[in-house]
Amino acid sequence: MKNNTILVLGEPDVQQASMLETLPPEASVFVGNSATAFGQAVADADILFNWSGSPALFREVFRLCPRLRWVHSRSAGLDKSLFPELIESSVVLTNGSGVFSSSLGEFALAAILYFAKDFRRMIRNQMAGVWEAFDVLPIAGYTVGIVGYGDMGRAVAARVRAMGMKVLAVKRHVSPEGQADALVDEVFGPDRRIEMLARCDYVVVTAPLTAETNGMIGEAEFATMKPTAVVINVGRGPVINERALVKAVAEGRIKGAALDVFDEEPLPEGHPFYRRENVLLSPHCADHTPEWLNDAMRFFIAQYERFRRAEPLLNVVDKKLGY
Numbered sequence: 464m465k466n467n468t469i470l471v472l473g474e475p476d477v478q479q480a481s482m483l484e485t486l487p488p489e490a491s492v493f494v495g496n497s498a499t500a501f502g503q504a505v506a507d508a509d510i511l512f513n514w515s516g517s518p519a520l521f522r523e524v525f526r527l528c529p530r531l532r533w534v535h536s537r538s539a540g541l542d543k544s545l546f547p548e549l550i551e552s553s554v555v556l557t558n559g560s561g562v563f564s565s566s567l568g569e570f571a572l573a574a575i576l577y578f579a580k581d582f583r584r585m586i587r588n589q590m591a592g593v594w595e596a597f598d599v600l601p602i603a604g605y606t607v608g609i610v611g612y613g614d615m616g617r618a619v620a621a622r623v624r625a626m627g628m629k630v631l632a633v634k635r636h637v638s639p640e641g642q643a644d645a646l647v648d649e650v651f652g653p654d655r656r657i658e659m660l661a662r663c664d665y666v667v668v669t670a671p672l673t674a675e676t677n678g679m680i681g682e683a684e685f686a687t688m689k690p691t692a693v694v695i696n697v698g699r700g701p702v703i704n705e706r707a708l709v710k711a712v713a714e715g716r717i718k719g720a721a722l723d724v725f726d727e728e729p730l731p732e733g734h735p736f737y738r739r740e741n742v743l744l745s746p747h748c749a750d751h752t753p754e755w756l757n758d759a760m761r762f763f764i765a766q767y768e769r770f771r772r773a774e775p776l777l778n779v780v781d782k783k784l785g786y
Contacts, residue, residue: 472516611670
C-alpha cells in the first residue's frame with residue numbers, strides 16, 4: 464500500500480488528534496497551526512485536512528503542496544475556504560456535510576415548538592410567579608418550507624414530517640417526475656421561492672453560502688411571508704439579508720426568528736437581535752453535541768480508508784458551485 468503524507472491544520476494538542484493514531488502505518492501524519500510547523504512535509508503531502516485552520520493558513524499551506532490529491536474540510540460550509548487556486552486545481556475537495564445534520568434538524572424542530580407553544584411566555588411567567596393560562600398552537604398540519612434542500616434540509620424534513628407537518632422545499636435542481644422525495648410534498652426551483660414562501664408557516668434556511676444564495680431571503684421574500692411565519696436559519700447567516708430580517712421582526716411583519724448563524728460572529732454587543740423578544744438566538748452551537756468533534760474526526764478517518772483503497776470519496780464538492 465502506498466505511503467501517504469497527511470497534513471492536518473489545527474492545534475497539535477487538540478484532543479481529537481490522538482484519534483489519527485488509528486490510521487494505518489503507511490499514513491504519515493503531521494499536525495500544525497502554521498506553515499512552518501510542517502517543514503519539508505509540504506513537498507510530499509498527498510492530503511490536506513483543514514481541521515481548524517484559518518482561511519489564510521489553509522490557502523498558504525495549500526499553495527506550498529505541489530503533490531496534493533485530496534483536501535478535506537471538517538466544516539460543511541465552504542464559503543470561507545474556497546480560494547481561486549483550490550477551485551481551479553484538479554485536487555478533490557470533500558467536506559463534513561451530513562456529520563452535523565441530525566442535531567441541526569433537531570434544533571429546527573425545537574425552534575418550531577418554541578414558537579408554537581410560546582415557551583418564552585411560559586418561562587417569563589414562571590420567573591415572575593404568574594399563573595396565566597393561554598392557548599398554544601399545534602404544529603401538525605402546518606407547513607414548513609426548507610430553503611436549500613440538501614443533507615441538512617432532509618434532516619429537517621424527516622423530523623417535521625414525523626410530527627405531521629407538510630413540507631415544501633426550494634432546491635437548485637428539481638428532480639424529474641417519478642423521482643420525488645417521500646419527505647417533501649412539493650419542490651420548487653430557486654426562481655419560485657416567493658411562491659413557496661407565501662404558503663409557509665415556518666421557513667427553515669439550510670442553504671450554503673454561495674454567490675447565488677447570498678441575500679437570497681430579503682425584503683421581497685419577507686413581504687410575501689405570512690405575518691404569523693417564523694424564520695429559522697441553520698445554514699449560513701448572509702443567505703438572509705440581515706437588515707431586512709431585523710426590520711421584519713421589529714415591525715411584526717413576521718412572527719419571529721430562530722437563528723444559529725449570523726453575518727458577523729460573535730454577534731456584536733448591542734445588536735438589535737439581543738433585545739427582540741421574538742428572536743431566539745443560538746451562538747452558532749446548535750450542532751455542538753458532546754460527540755460533534757469526535758464524529759468529525761471519525762468521518763475523516765473513514766474517508767481516508769476509502770482514499771487508500773481507491774474507493775469513491777463521500778461529499779465530493781463541486782468547487783465551482785461551492786457545495
